[in-house]
Amino acid sequence: MVETLNVSPDVLAGAAVKARVQDLSFYYGTHRVLKNITLSVAEKKVTALIGPSGCGKTTLLRCFNRMHDLYPGNRYDGGGIRLLPENTNILGADVDPIEVRMRISMVFQKANPFPKTVFENVAYGLRVRGDLKKSDINERVEQALRGAALWDEVKDRLHSLGANLSGGQQQRLCIARALVTDPEIILFDEPTSALDPIATGKVEELVAELKTRVTILIVTHNMQQAARVSDFTGFMYIGELAEFDRTEKIFTNPSNKLTEDYITGRFG
Template sequence: MGLLVNEPNAVKAIKADVKNFNFYYGQKQAVKDVNFSVYQNKVTALIGPSGCGKSTLLRSLNRIHDLYKGFKTEGEVILHPEQINILDKSIDPTFVRMRVGMVFQKPNPFPKSIYENVVYGLKIRGLKKRALLEQKCEESLKAAGLWDEVKDRLDQLATGLSGGQQQRLCIARALAVEPDLLLLDEPTSALDPISTSVIEDLVIELKNKVTILIVTHNLQQAARCSDFTAFMYLGELIEFGETNKLFTKPQNVKTENYITGRFG
């Protein structure tokens, strides 16, 4: 029994399974045969040096690559509980993106009001009732820890907010549509240290609502806010495991070298 407590992943539900995932830009293979699971209501961090394929993998999970040409994916990413393969070309990318939200490296609010930014995804989904939209807007902004700062100026342009506020707005915008899985692509790389720590606290808090997969360059960030960590190097998944184990007792010498700062 005691063993079961130490192995929480044995009893945790799985939100998504990445199986034999390969990714090619033209002839160049960027991600090689990656397998891991994303656990529900947990934060999973993808770490690794630049160009290791972690962002490419993340962006595949909501089919953003489909906007561009010259790529190919192999393998499966199964989203539970629907059991759909996200990568399946016969599945409309819009359908995937309706379930899998994404926050990008650089804050990218629309040049619209704060309110319009938050409810954009809801309007796309056909919601029209003003009262409901306003309620959702408030909930999402509260969840993103931005409500108190912007509640008196919801009609002002979002581009007038500070970088950290903009990024939290982008998180609120993604949360408003209640995604199953939220992808964060280096969400603090363009932010100052204070905004960064606000967003890290937010990530930890949000996992009660949504499953999070976060790409980060910042090892402390991965250690602070994730439950599981995947270390990628040159397109391969080197090690995957619970964050505290991976950082304290890495099994692979490459992982150890990376987290102790010997390369990367």
């Protein structure tokens, strides 16, 4: 059993709260993967989740857009995740996962562009909503590509296949796809684990830039990355949130011995 610290209100240091995870547990079948997670996600800040492999950080991230609902045998338990300001529990049975995914978008570990053109990849989030004018779609695709710092590189080949881009460009294409619908939160699931250092740098810059517009939750294997891009960091260990605090505090003066051992490389 890991000692779990409750999030004291002053951890967020006056930042507005965008989402509140309350005593959340999650089961794959009978296997309990998340244990009583309580956590607040600050609005228009970057919150990082770190921890050794299998600690449940990706599982927690995928609760936020109900990805687990796609597969049988998965179950959420506890107080759910409340999205503020209106305080809806996005894990509630009365909330359609599709609605959640329209408000909270996701960037995956490995770039997964559709085998369609660059333009169609980005436009897809708008297409599923229907009822948009062609000129609106064009404009919003351009905005999203600019937002993902990709516009200048692809503006002359919007109608060639997304798969023809480089790995880093593909990942930024996926960021543009996640951005086009003006989501309230973007989830990043180890977005740079398949990228080289230069492409990684670009994605990190992008994350730092995006947080002026949108709340970001990022899972990362790379502790330096968490230290570089995030404002708040949660350290997870065997399904529990062992520590959650401001990033500088976690990396300079962690309260939990486990956190200290992990960030100093003694395990994990």
